[in-house]
Amino acid sequence: MPGETMPLVESQNLELHFRLPGGATLKAVDGISFAIPAGRTLGLVGESGCGKTTAGRTLVGLYPPTGGKVLFRGKDTRTLSKSDRSAFTRHAQMIFQDPYSSLNPRMTVGDIVGEGIDIHRLSTGKQRMERIWELLSFVGLAKEHANRFPHEFSGGQRQRIGIARSLAVEPDFIVCDEPISALDVSIQSQIVNLLISLQQRLGLTYLFISHDLSMVKYICERVAVMYLGVIVEAAPSDELYREPLHPYTKALLSAIPIADPEKERSRRRILLTGDVPSPVDPPPGCRFAPRCPLAGKLCWDQSPTLREVASSHSVACHFVCSEET
């Protein structure tokens, strides 16, 4: 929005296509745009295979985009100078989904957390060790844990180690890729509350990727819904949940059971038929058309663009736009 400060991270028409053997193209991310102001949290939700993880990885530079660009502090991440590039890889970090496979089993926790400190030469010797202890205490672990190996920890503790590792290089922006989905319910809330308190304390900016819509609503100020590589709707989270506009968002929200039997039984559920089509050569026109109860001829022919239909509420659907204008 004009007048506001520059967003910390911005994705402009970002594309990531994978070439498959045999010449087909898998369009994992197909032109998504959003901006995250500093200190805020954007939630990226969608079902498995919709491209949300690929989008997150592209954002921190793990994949080079095949189209569009990522701006970090207003600079295009593809054309950074050597020193800017090093600053970017330091200030944009990631927390991974699976705390079992994302920690090297042959390194001690201290070395896992300290690896970024060594690479970016932030401190050495005694200072380095003290920094590692400080980071462990940040995430609710103890000093003596630094000498242990990942297998000695539970899933929740491992996720804390992953968080400490990402914080080690003093990042501004963290992509949290399903950080709680591998954890048990009673541990999930511990990690979520930890992420929120760290954000308040350190002024972090998050992209929170998840398929867990209730948790996303709780954590994020703003939510973008992805379907088959594109963003179909983006809005402030309370508004999105109160008044979803895209037929997919509506179905997605209505599919989530609520932990209250009286409310749950009186709800009207929109059941989608069929499955998500393959992102290899996706259907022309609207990606959601094959499953959409509203789809008409226009939807099959022409892909709707993401348009702002109300203040900071955007949606990519022919029907919604025609209603509003």
Place this chain on the structure above:
Amino acid sequence: MGNLVEIENLSVSFSTYGGSVHAVRGVSLTIRSGECLAVVGESGCGKSVTAQTLLRLIPTPPAQISGRVRFEGADLLGLTERQMNAIRGDQIGMIFQDPMTSLNPTMQIGRQITEGLREHHPSMRKAEAKRRAIEVLAQVGIPEPEHQLKRYAYEFSGGMRQRAVIAMAIICRPRLLIADEPTTALDVTTQAQILELIGRLKEETGMAVMLITHDMGVVSHMAERIAVFYAGQVVEEGPAAEVFRRPSHPYTVALLRSRPRLDLDRSQSLLSIPGTPPDLFAPPAGCGFAARCGLALKVCRTHQAPPFALKDSHHSAACWLHHPLALARHGEPTRERLEQEVCHAR
């Protein structure tokens, strides 16, 4: 309605190199015919092991099983393997969590689905079995069922595979369907389809459902009664509406409040339960939840509470706070009080 399943004081432990794991520690449960009982709890709380004992899927040794498991009056633990085989897949069907691994990748779907029929009804004619397979595939919502019989699991999407697994479980018209986390591996829109399907099949066939899950949302959608498991024990049990309205064990309260709810706004606070579940290699002497519970009394750490029946309902909680002496001294542990004191609010 009579009791279809009666589990009395069931204990299951496994001998491992590291010692003995006490996975289930004195569970008593009943399932009435035609009802849906939800078994809720976190991973490692013994819910799946309890269900697998019902089908005697747990080999002894290495496991040691004690207690009683009765199905329609017959003691399952005393049956011979041959008698048990007559029940498995015929009287009791089971759906597993992961549809990717519970189907045989080298066997045609039609053959897999009719395997139970061929086993339990050897005299059934081939054409009749095929007709049944088509019928049951249609019942679980697989389009063009006659064309699917010759296909393989890899040609199906996750949701379709789970439908095929359900078809396989219900083809013999079981009296009890055990659904062990049937939607955990699926996306939410697919989950909604599968839950709707299980609910519909239950109504159509009158079978009882034992639904195992960790998701309170799924429970509220399906269950008539709930049993909450923690550290190998049932900590609370009762009619679903009651358990949601008046959760009475501190763990149940914490479980309900540790997930944000979609229908509440963002100002709701999320409770964190401190700590982790106890190690079942050396289970605590008292209540399994005592170490994480802000309301734990001295007795909680040394003695396991029996289930206390709550006022005017078939609802019970295994928590000393419901003992008459504790009630007299501390008053009713209402939901509000439990919420405030059990966990550290953010």
